[in-house]
Amino acid sequence: MTVDVLTLLANVVNPVNFSIMTAGVAGGIVVGALPGLTATMGLALLIPFTFTMEPIPALMMLGGVYVGAIYGGSISAILISTPGTPSAIATVFDGFPLTRKGKAEHALVTAAFTSGVGGVFGAVILLGIAPPLARFALAFGPAEMFWVAIFGLTIIATLASKSLVKGLIGGLLGLLLSSIGLAPIGGDMRFTFGFWQLQGGIDLIVGLIGLFCIPEVFHMLEKKGEKRYFELYKPQKGVARSTIIELIKKPVLLLRSSIIGVIVGIIPGAGGNIAGILSYDQAARWSKHPEEFGTGIIDGVAASESANNAAVGGALVPLLTFGIPGAPPAAVLLGVLMIHGLRIGPELFTTFGHITYTFLIALIMANIVMFVLGFYGARQVARMVNLPENLIAPIVALLCVIGSFAIRNNMLDVGIMMSFGFIGYVTRKLGFDPGPIVLGLILGPIAEIGLTRAMLLGKAAGSIWVVFFTHPISIVLIILCVLSLLWPVIVRERTKRRIQRGEKVGVE
Amino acid sequence: MAIVTLLLALATWREAADLSELGAVFLNAIAIGLAIFGTALLISGLIKKDKTNPFEGVTRSRVLAVGIALAMYVGLTPFIGFVLTSTLFLTFFFLYFGKREFKALNILRHVLLAFLISMGFYSIFHYGFSIPVPTGTLWGFLS
Numbered sequence A: 001m002t003v004d005v006l007t008l009l010a011n012v013v014n015p016v017n018f019s020i021m022t023a024g025v026a027g028g029i030v031v032g033a034l035p036g037l038t039a040t041m042g043l044a045l046l047i048p049f050t051f052t053m054e055p056i057p058a059l060m061m062l063g064g065v066y067v068g069a070i071y072g073g074s075i076s077a078i079l080i081s082t083p084g085t086p087s088a089i090a091t092v093f094d095g096f097p098l099t100r101k102g103k104a105e106h107a108l109v110t111a112a113f114t115s116g117v118g119g120v121f122g123a124v125i126l127l128g129i130a131p132p133l134a135r136f137a138l139a140f141g142p143a144e145m146f147w148v149a150i151f152g153l154t155i156i157a158t159l160a161s162k163s164l165v166k167g168l169i170g171g172l173l174g175l176l177l178s179s180i181g182l183a184p185i186g187g188d189m190r191f192t193f194g195f196w197q198l199q200g201g202i203d204l205i206v207g208l209i210g211l212f213c214i215p216e217v218f219h220m221l222e223k224k225g226e227k228r229y230f231e232l233y234k235p236q237k238g239v240a241r242s243t244i245i246e247l248i249k250k251p252v253l254l255l256r257s258s259i260i261g262v263i264v265g266i267i268p269g270a271g272g273n274i275a276g277i278l279s280y281d282q283a284a285r286w287s288k289h290p291e292e293f294g295t296g297i298i299d300g301v302a303a304s305e306s307a308n309n310a311a312v313g314g315a316l317v318p319l320l321t322f323g324i325p326g327a328p329p330a331a332v333l334l335g336v337l338m339i340h341g342l343r344i345g346p347e348l349f350t351t352f353g354h355i356t357y358t359f360l361i362a363l364i365m366a367n368i369v370m371f372v373l374g375f376y377g378a379r380q381v382a383r384m385v386n387l388p389e390n391l392i393a394p395i396v397a398l399l400c401v402i403g404s405f406a407i408r409n410n411m412l413d414v415g416i417m418m419s420f421g422f423i424g425y426v427t428r429k430l431g432f433d434p435g436p437i438v439l440g441l442i443l444g445p446i447a448e449i450g451l452t453r454a455m456l457l458g459k460a461a462g463s464i465w466v467v468f469f470t471h472p473i474s475i476v477l478i479i480l481c482v483l484s485l486l487w488p489v490i491v492r493e494r495t496k497r498r499i500q501r502g503e504k505v506g507v508e
Numbered sequence B: 001m002a003i004v005t006l007l008l009a010l011a012t013w014r015e016a017a018d019l020s021e022l023g024a025v026f027l028n029a030i031a032i033g034l035a036i037f038g039t040a041l042l043i044s045g046l047i048k049k050d051k052t053n054p055f056e057g058v059t060r061s062r063v064l065a066v067g068i069a070l071a072m073y074v075g076l077t078p079f080i081g082f083v084l085t086s087t088l089f090l091t092f093f094f095l096y097f098g099k100r101e102f103k104a105l106n107i108l109r110h111v112l113l114a115f116l117i118s119m120g121f122y123s124i125f126h127y128g129f130s131i132p133v134p135t136g137t138l139w140g141f142l143s
Helices: A005-013 A015-033 A039-050 A055-080 A086-100 A104-138 A142-154 A164-178 A196-200 A204-212 A214-221 A239-248 A251-266 A272-286 A298-322 A328-339 A353-386 A389-408 A411-429 A434-461 A464-469 A472-507 B002-017 B021-047 B060-096 B104-128
Strands: none
Touching: A005 A015, A005 A353, A015 A039, A015 A055, A015 A353, A039 A055, A039 A328, A055 A086, A055 A104, A055 A298, A055 A328, A055 A353, A086 A104, A086 A204, A086 A272, A086 A298, A086 A434, A104 A239, A104 A251, A104 A298, A104 A353, A142 A164, A142 A272, A142 A434, A142 A464, A142 A472, A164 A434, A164 B002, A164 B021, A196 A411, A204 A214, A204 A389, A204 A411, A204 A434, A214 A389, A214 A411, A214 B060, A239 A298, A251 A272, A251 A298, A272 A298, A272 A434, A298 A328, A298 A353, A389 A411, A389 B060, A389 B104, A411 A434, A411 B060, A434 A464, A434 B021, A464 A472, B002 B021, B060 B104
């Protein structure tokens, strides 16, 4: 079956379909911005509404929600240091410091623009080269997945720039927390202390809200005096335009982040959260001023947001070609495709080509709509930080309670979230960043499953060494791990030498 | 913190001892890592003593007030429900961390605002998104 491009475009711009998609994007932004409501949850909630809809508007709406929610996560990450979705974890690192400096609009416009760029890039890649890329992702076996997780953990070196040892301890604590509950292989029960609710482990969102958000409630109110925790936001003319012009001058950053996003998105199990962190890490490494990352610069927001939105397209590559969802929201989309009788595989691009290609073009359009909504809404949203801190702080806590409860309707999760918050506040004071702990929590299951399966394979093959250290992808990943750990040392030595040279020049 | 890390390593190792080989392998790896980096942190702490106070400038009573309020929030919610607990919680923050004007009219204004905010969030999540919010066992009618 041949697919007529004009017919596809007509499907996308059809007023009804377009309105449904725009509503999906707007709804997705709201869902994403509310901590505890994830893109997956938003998509899952809408499934019943699609039962009676035609496949094209149903998929367009869900695509819009997916795109909008991933961007929406950045809004709360920037304004209240709480990633609305796990994908926006790395956005907090520079987005929130920008808000504290009174530059919330800069951060929000950056997020909207770079999310749009990353999202369009991911969707174009999805449209163009889906099948060959999906085959590459399938080459990742258990050992390779283990090394992917270890590579992710070595990123801690950059995330916790103050102390490598503290960063690595934080990462290990995260891995330890991820091991609570039923062992993924073997079925052993670990660290449950008699609570059946802990058998399912600690939910990532619960840990994330506690570690990132509750410490901010303390920070907002811990000091007496007139000085505000947030600088007042004063609307200035031309901020949005000048920010976008500045971002356009950084094509390498945007392209690199988008490519990272697509590649990570394609790897099953590694979603927008890992894409954002990896991309942030690379942006810091390649920057001429890595020391500015984490202090509130738009490059950090751009790196995270373009990657996590590009990961949307990436996550759909293995889904549409092999039926393997690259991320949890993609798994929900898989369910919707099946509900509407669309069979995964070659038929999706032939028999159902008019639906699939319309959906893919709609994804590109959804990203543009998302940018427009984000661009014009940024100033209004940024005004929120001008509210008194004794109003913002309890509302943040209130959202934390709702968000952590909503995951599993469980008050124990709320208690765990709050405990994480207290621990997060104290450990942050002692120089332990929450980033590595959360990263460990995310990568724990991937690392454990990879390690255990690869060990089983190794035993069956007669050599664990062969399974872990001889596959080409594993070797590349091991080299990347070593480089990742050595990089901060190299940079530190270089900086030392530069300073020494500067001093000599000064003496001369 | 180094001591805490080493104790955690020990606890992890002990937990792994009672598990099957497959369930223990990952925990053992974590325990070894914690022991290595905990020791490194201990040594670096002994060599380079850091005398800066991490809580400098922080008002203890304020931190304590936030901590107790948060703990009470979690503790009371299962009994008197989300709306009532949130109203109490918000009112406390408005009054204690605000301008501290304890006149009847001012208190009433803050209670009303707190109730409206709590009800607003309850309505958005419960009715708008069909997301469950914690309900109380004592006064179910206000959940």
